[in-house]
Amino acid sequence: MTDITPQEGHDQGHGSAPAKLGYSPVADIPHKPRLTDTDPKAARRAERQVATMFLLSMLLIVLFVVAYVTIDPSSTVYIPVFGDVGASNFALGLTMGGAVFLIGAGAIQWAKKLMPDVEVVQQRHDMQSPRRATAEAAANYERGKEESGFARFTLIRRTLIGALVLFPIPLVVVLRDLWTASPAEAGKSPADLLSETLWTKGSRIVSDGTYLPVKPADLPVGGLVSAVPADLQEVEEAEGNLNARTKAAIILVRMDPEEIRSQQGEGWDYQGILAYSKICTHVGCPIALYEQRTHHLLCPCHQSTFDLADSGNVVFGPAARRMPQLQIGVDEEGYLVAMNDFQEPVGPSFWERG
Numbered sequence: 139m140t141d142i143t144p145q146e147g148h149d150q151g152h153g154s155a156p157a158k159l160g161y162s163p164v165a166d167i168p169h170k171p172r173l174t175d176t177d178p179k180a181a182r183r184a185e186r187q188v189a190t191m192f193l194l195s196m197l198l199i200v201l202f203v204v205a206y207v208t209i210d211p212s213s214t215v216y217i218p219v220f221g222d223v224g225a226s227n228f229a230l231g232l233t234m235g236g237a238v239f240l241i242g243a244g245a246i247q248w249a250k251k252l253m254p255d256v257e258v259v260q261q262r263h264d265m266q267s268p269r270r271a272t273a274e275a276a277a278n279y280e281r282g283k284e285e286s287g288f289a290r291f292t293l294i295r296r297t298l299i300g301a302l303v304l305f306p307i308p309l310v311v312v313l314r315d316l317w318t319a320s321p322a323e324a325g326k327s328p329a330d331l332l333s334e335t336l337w338t339k340g341s342r343i344v345s346d347g348t349y350l351p352v353k354p355a356d357l358p359v360g361g362l363v364s365a366v367p368a369d370l371q372e373v374e375e376a377e378g379n380l381n382a383r384t385k386a387a388i389i390l391v392r393m394d395p396e397e398i399r400s401q402q403g404e405g406w407d408y409q410g411i412l413a414y415s416k417i418c419t420h421v422g423c424p425i426a427l428y429e430q431r432t433h434h435l436l437c438p439c440h441q442s443t444f445d446l447a448d449s450g451n452v453v454f455g456p457a458a459r460r461m462p463q464l465q466i467g468v469d470e471e472g473y474l475v476a477m478n479d480f481q482e483p484v485g486p487s488f489w490e491r492g
């Protein structure tokens with residue numbers, strides 16, 4: 139608990155009366171009034187400066203939304219030192235960063251130039267909170283309200299409220315990305331978008347990280363390999379399409395063919411090697427925790443568990459949908475390949491709720 143006693147007798151700016159606020163003198167601390175304490179014109183100038191910053195913050199929020207809607211996410215812009223950067227990200231970062239900065243700078247300017255400039259004594263007390271302290275806290279709150287001039291500076295109050303009201307808009311606008319990954323995919327449902335991946339008939343399966351093609355002999359019974367399509371790197375470099383990796387990531391597991399109880403399609407394995415999407419059907423965490431004895435795949439996020447020997451069905455946890463299986467085979471050189479794309483959407487199932 140602290141007791142704060144501001145210095146008495148200092149001009150509080152804009153006509154506030156220290157005596158009215160109940161200040162006590164603080165000895166031995168010289169006080170130098172600010173220009174805004176003594177010159178009403180300077181105070182009004184400071185008020186306009188603060189309001190201008192809040193107004194500019196509002197403008198930047200509007201520009202954020204305009205940039206989000208109009209700038210092609212794949213376009214780039216050259217920035218000295220950084221080189222080519224994504225134009226959309228650059229514009230969004232600049233406008234959002236500027237808006238936050240201006241709200242903060244306006245608040246600091248307000249506090250430094252217009253709020254009371256007084257010296258205070260802060261005394262330490264026991265850690266107890268007597269009832270009197272609660273009343274004092276309430277009184278301090280009221281006094282703070284009075285001192286800050288929140289009621290008095292109507293222009294600042296209104297522009298600050300305007301800036302804060304507009305500030306959450308970008309958070310709502312970017313929710314659009316839950317539905318549409320890029321302008322080229324506009325108009326497609328989430329289920330359609332999640333059903334189309336890079337896998338096609340004959341796509342080679344390569345190990346994620348090394349990008350080396352996988353042969354059946356590379357995978358012992360009980361083993362697991364994280365894999366992606368062979369052309370993923372090329373697509374990412376050409377299109378900068380980050381969703382491509384997320385949607386195409388798979389795990390390969392191998393088990394004794396006798397232990398496979400069911401699959402999502404007739405003979406979709408290759409000699410006991412099964413391929414499943416790596417992205418959990420609950421809310422999309424990547425999964426690679428595999429228990430080879432039970433053939434269970436465990437999601438670390440919310441513990442959904444899938445039985446890979448039984449069509450990837452859910453055996454535990456919040457996931458409501460099985461893990462999508464990819465039909466695989468081998469090409470003429472003996473490397474594992476996809477025989478088709480996934481036959482159902484991969485990843486989280488929010489779209490099922492209509």
Ligand code: FES
Nearest residue numbers: 418420437440442
């Ligand atoms: S994301 Fe896998 S259980 Fe929630």
